Amino acid sequence: MPNRLRSLQAKLTLAFLGVALVAVGVLGLLVGRASSGAFEEYLMGRRTGDLGAMDRMMDEMMGSRASRAAMEQMFGPAERAYLEAITDSLWIGGLVAALAAVGLGLLFARRISSPLRDLTLAARRLGAGDFEGRVPVSGRRDELGELAEAFNSMAEAVGRQETLRRRMAADIAHELRTPLAVIQANLEAMLDGVRPLSVEEVADVHRETRLLSRLITDLRDLSLAETGQLPLRKGATNLAALARTSVARFASRAKERGVRLAVEIAEDLPRAEVDPHRIDQVLGNLLDNALRHAPPGGEVAVSLKPVAQHDGVSVTVRDTGRGIPEEHLPNVFERFYRADPARSREGGGSGIGLAVVKQLIEAHGGRVWAESIPGKGATFGFSLPTEPGDPNPSRSPRNTVTGGLTG
Template identity: 45%
Template sequence: MAAAGQGARFGIRTRLLAANSVVVVASIATTIVVAMLVGPPMFQRLMDRAVQPGNATDHPYQRAFARATTMSVGTALAVSAVAALSLSWYLSRRVYRSAAELAHAATAIADGHYEVRVSPAGLGKEFDEIAAAFTTMAQRLGDVDRTRRQMLADLAHEIRTPVAVLEAYFEALEDGVQPLDADTMGVLRDQTRRLTRFSADVGALFNAEQSPNAIVVRPVQVGELIANAVVSFEPQYRGKGVDLSSEVAADLPEASGDPERIGQVLTNLLDNALRHNHSGDQVRIVAQRHGETVRVSVSDTGDGIPAEHLDRIFERFHRVDAARDREHGGAGIGLAIAKAFVEAQGGHLTAASAGLGRGSTFTFTIPVC
């Protein structure tokens, strides 16, 4: 720990500058040694040839050569050292600023400030990629944090509303203000069912997103699942005055999926369509082969989806009309569950709409056997 503390006292700027200084000093020493060991002996040999051997040791030319060598090498080394150290200082300063900004941003993110961004360092492709990746990470962490906060707020709201109704009715019953008649029992039953359904939906969403092993893939007759779903929902649709029909291609192949989960997807899509269609509207299920997949679409003529909501329609707790969805018992996670189940089976779920009041179409695919 003590060694780590001592090493931490020197930042990257100091270390880079020190490393480059060592290189410069080594270069200077090498140049001086080479100049002293190679230059004078070579000049001495030349002088011995031109002058009587043994009399060229203190010749004026010898002294001139020594002075010229000293001045030229000294000047070159001084200029090189200044240039190298200046460049090293500049680069180390740039690297230090970039590293310091990155460290500051990391500290800010650790403190929960996900709006921080890191600017490109301009030191090369690698540094710019690090800055871009860090900024992307901060944005995604911010999105996750906002989603988490929104999810907790939505969870609290969804639980608070039925609990408040139950508490008010129980207090009224205890005070003798409200009689325990069929209407009261109906309200209590509706609110407890709402809580039960919400709990089941949250559990289903968790299983779909976190437990891929819960998917048991085997050959599936999608046409039979559609027929069962239509029979199950037909009374509710008829009671609301909405026409529900289906069309299954005669040559529809078996799909490779989990029949229970595909049934849950159909249930969620039909339940969503029931809430957003009114008397006189139509809901139609069409199943056909599309390449190496079975494609199932649930189309309706109901409320439709505004363009600004299409990209977020499968987000957890997202509602196009929050007040009306809550009034009809929608928790805003049915489509998220459906998407998670479809993708866990290797398929895709998409939504399309021409706009508000012009209906919508949800289409999912499941691989064929």
């Protein structure tokens, strides 16, 4: 590749030189002929004193070689010296122009080929797995500078995706290893007679298989949603009824943990054009996440209200847990991301649920967000577009479901 780059530099230099030589040659030819003709007219007019006779003589002389020879005999040493000086000046000017063309050609060719050389080397490093290599922009604002900036942006994106891919592979292995290890250990203990083959022991194994199945399902949904291949069966959906159903499904779990569940639904809530199964999945993931972090005696509140300025519906799930540090908020919807460095399954889940929430909501044309005040809980929300031209919004009064409250 360096030889090709040097040949590109040589080609550009030769191109500048060729242009200069052609320009000098054409200019010299035109100037030489024009100066010779003008000088001949001057001599003829001076010697005859008759411009009309001079024109006729020039016509006759231009028509035959003999006349041209006679004209040349009229030139004296001074006239010949003058024409030779003009010719020499043209040659010297052409030589100077050629040298200038070579110098400028080398300079410009180097300025063009040097960024391309840097870009080639950086591309080779990127292909070899070095995702930290960047092309120096050096304040360039031309097309090569834009190309360098585009390459740097691409390299940064590729490096970020590669980091996420490696982390995802490690996290998937970590998440699958834990339930499989529990299942294997329990089954081996039962086979060896260490643990009794009872309904309770089988229920523990079954719980781990359900966790494993849910993780695999979430990974599949996430992959399909990211590639835009997740099927959505949209229809006009009453989000108020859907939210009540989702909350009721978690009521027993909230009661066990001593957490109060509340649903607040605004009046005149419009219907949304969504896939009810997928939105129920979103609410389930958010409620599961909130109940995991809400302390005993705390509260998890689900709120639904219309967003008039955006022609949509806003849904939030708020808990009264420890909250999320501000530096972690931008990453909470990344797959396998946990603010807890200990990566506890009980405290942090599998790290897939919120990523699935983000992809499912964006597949519906909505958006997600997260807000938190450390020590006072966190709020996860999403907005969905309403049904186009919905003239009959579902009127739902405010409602509260209590899942249990302990002192």
